[in-house]
Amino acid sequence: MRLEQPVSVAWVADFIGAKLIGNEEQLCTGINEIHKVTPGDISFVDFEKYYNKCLYSPATVIIINKEVDCPPGKTLLVTDDPFSAYVKLVKHFRPFEPANKMISDSATIGEGTHLQPGVFVGNHVKIGRNCLIHPNVTIYDYTEIGDNAIIHSGTVLGADAFYFKRRKERDIQYDKLESCGRVLIGNSVEIGAGCTIDKGVSGDTIIGDGTKLDNHIHIGHGAVIGRNCLFAAQVGIGGKAIIEDEVILWGQVGVSKDLVIGKGAVVNAQSGVASSIEGGQAYFGSPVAPAKEKMKELFWVKQIPEIWNRINKASE
Numbered sequence: 410m411r412l413e414q415p416v417s418v419a420w421v422a423d424f425i426g427a428k429l430i431g432n433e434e435q436l437c438t439g440i441n442e443i444h445k446v447t448p449g450d451i452s453f454v455d456f457e458k459y460y461n462k463c464l465y466s467p468a469t470v471i472i473i474n475k476e477v478d479c480p481p482g483k484t485l486l487v488t489d490d491p492f493s494a495y496v497k498l499v500k501h502f503r504p505f506e507p508a509n510k511m512i513s514d515s516a517t518i519g520e521g522t523h524l525q526p527g528v529f530v531g532n533h534v535k536i537g538r539n540c541l542i543h544p545n546v547t548i549y550d551y552t553e554i555g556d557n558a559i560i561h562s563g564t565v566l567g568a569d570a571f572y573f574k575r576r577k578e579r580d581i582q583y584d585k586l587e588s589c590g591r592v593l594i595g596n597s598v599e600i601g602a603g604c605t606i607d608k609g610v611s612g613d614t615i616i617g618d619g620t621k622l623d624n625h626i627h628i629g630h631g632a633v634i635g636r637n638c639l640f641a642a643q644v645g646i647g648g649k650a651i652i653e654d655e656v657i658l659w660g661q662v663g664v665s666k667d668l669v670i671g672k673g674a675v676v677n678a679q680s681g682v683a684s685s686i687e688g689g690q691a692y693f694g695s696p697v698a699p700a701k702e703k704m705k706e707l708f709w710v711k712q713i714p715e716i717w718n719r720i721n722k723a724s725e
Contacts, residue, residue, distance in 0.1 A: 410589040411439050418484045425494035427486035431479035445612035453491040496587050503589040506532045555596035564604040567592045570630030
């Protein structure tokens with residue numbers, strides 16, 4: 410998330426009650442989780458095995474739970490609970506704004522766009538020209554939709570990321586990482602009925618131009634879907650997955666988080682994508698393999714009972 414105006418690192422340290430180590434003159438221009446950081450960003454880390462990833466990322470200011478050597482040009486903010494400090498910053502810079510009407514006065518709606526009855530348009534939403542939004546679609550704050558989009562009934566754009574920190578010592582164990590990202594929908598996108606597309610934790614969930622989604626599809630936080638993709642019903646995409654252009658996912662395909670599906674890949678129905686796969690070929694199975702290879706494998710699996718019977722008879 411970009412800040413509207415830069416803030417000093419000294420102010421941030423005082424606001425979250427942290428000890429400042431390193432460059433005290435730093436200006437902060439954004440807040441981001443480690444996967445999305447750019448120079449000027451504040452990020453956080455609270456597990457030692459991720460220290461180096463965060464410390465040597467593009468992030469300029471790191472909230473951390475232990476005093477360590479500060480890389481040149483960076484600023485460390487040391488506090489016992491970096492997660493809670495980060496959430497406090499998010500709530501300060503992106504506070505919840507209650508809705509007082511179905512279409513917010515701060516929303517921008519392009520010429521020729523039609524909203525059917527029951528559509529909710531939140532604060533700071535931008536909708537392009539010649540869009541058709543069907544009944545009972547919910548569009549959360551800061552969502553942006555391009556031109557010529559069609560969104561069918563019951564779809565929800567911009568719900569919070571499914572992201573929690575577990576604290577086993579507590580009765581209520583899961584702390585919510587507040588979301589301050591957005592959903593960005595490209596031009597000429599069609600989204601079916603009953604879909605849910607979550608906003609990014611701090612960055613953007615993106616649906617590229619020309620992509621078409623069937624009914625009952627879930628896109629997780631921070632996922633990036635390319636141009637001219639085609640997803641059939643009940644596809645589920647994990648957070649921060651990258652789906653490149655022209656990918657086809659048939660019904661009930663499940664895609665795990667933090668992976669890449671290459672351009673032009675086709676994943677057949679009811680398959681599970683557990684790790685990155687190359688583009689330009691068809692896949693099947695769970696976990697997926699090239700479709701022809703998987704079909705041969707299934708053929709031989711079916712022969713096992715017959716082969717077993719032959720072995721038993723030969724040994725009698």
